[in-house]
Amino acid sequence: MVDQTPTRRALLGWLGAGIAAPVLAACGSAAEAKSFPVTMSEAAWRQKLTRAQFAILREEGTERPYSSALNDEQRRGTYACAGCGNALFASTTKFESNTGWPSFFRPLPGSVGTKTDFKIGFPRTEVHCADCGGHLGHVFDDGPRPTGKRYCMNGAAMGFRPD
Numbered sequence: 001m002v003d004q005t006p007t008r009r010a011l012l013g014w015l016g017a018g019i020a021a022p023v024l025a026a027c028g029s030a031a032e033a034k035s036f037p038v039t040m041s042e043a044a045w046r047q048k049l050t051r052a053q054f055a056i057l058r059e060e061g062t063e064r065p066y067s068s069a070l071n072d073e074q075r076r077g078t079y080a081c082a083g084c085g086n087a088l089f090a091s092t093t094k095f096e097s098n099t100g101w102p103s104f105f106r107p108l109p110g111s112v113g114t115k116t117d118f119k120i121g122f123p124r125t126e127v128h129c130a131d132c133g134g135h136l137g138h139v140f141d142d143g144p145r146p147t148g149k150r151y152c153m154n155g156a157a158m159g160f161r162p163d
Helices: 008-026 042-048 051-057
Strands: 077-081 087-090 112-117 124-129 135-140 150-153 158-162
Touching: 042 051, 051 135, 087 150, 087 158, 112 135
Parallel strands: none
Antiparallel strands: 077 087, 077 158, 112 124, 124 135, 135 150
16 A cells, blocks of 8 residues: 655645745736837826826726716716727726726727736736726626626726717
């Protein structure tokens, strides 16, 4: 009979792998690295954006819930990236999620990209502008029909253009 008891070295290896995997994933990968059509230096972004917009779009921050006027916006129109003006969401896809952030069930085609975010210890899907790479928020699988998605966006990361 062969002894199947794990060795101390095996246990330490498993522990190390369990810690290393999320740390390495949080650092991103070459596959996630991407260049965007709209690029600026950090100084140019700081000059163009408000402090809140810069913190969210360029530093992947999050605004306080219920702090954005866009949360209550009801007019027909288009929500666009505050960094580059890229059209992101049609007002017809907005819904009240009761989360405190503007929420949508579908972005405009080709307007956003996603990547895995481990900043709070478990994976979430981060949403960014396809044109400038600015952080917009996250997407979750608890939205309404027809997509079942909830694109939970930071209002400060967007502007609104009425029809």
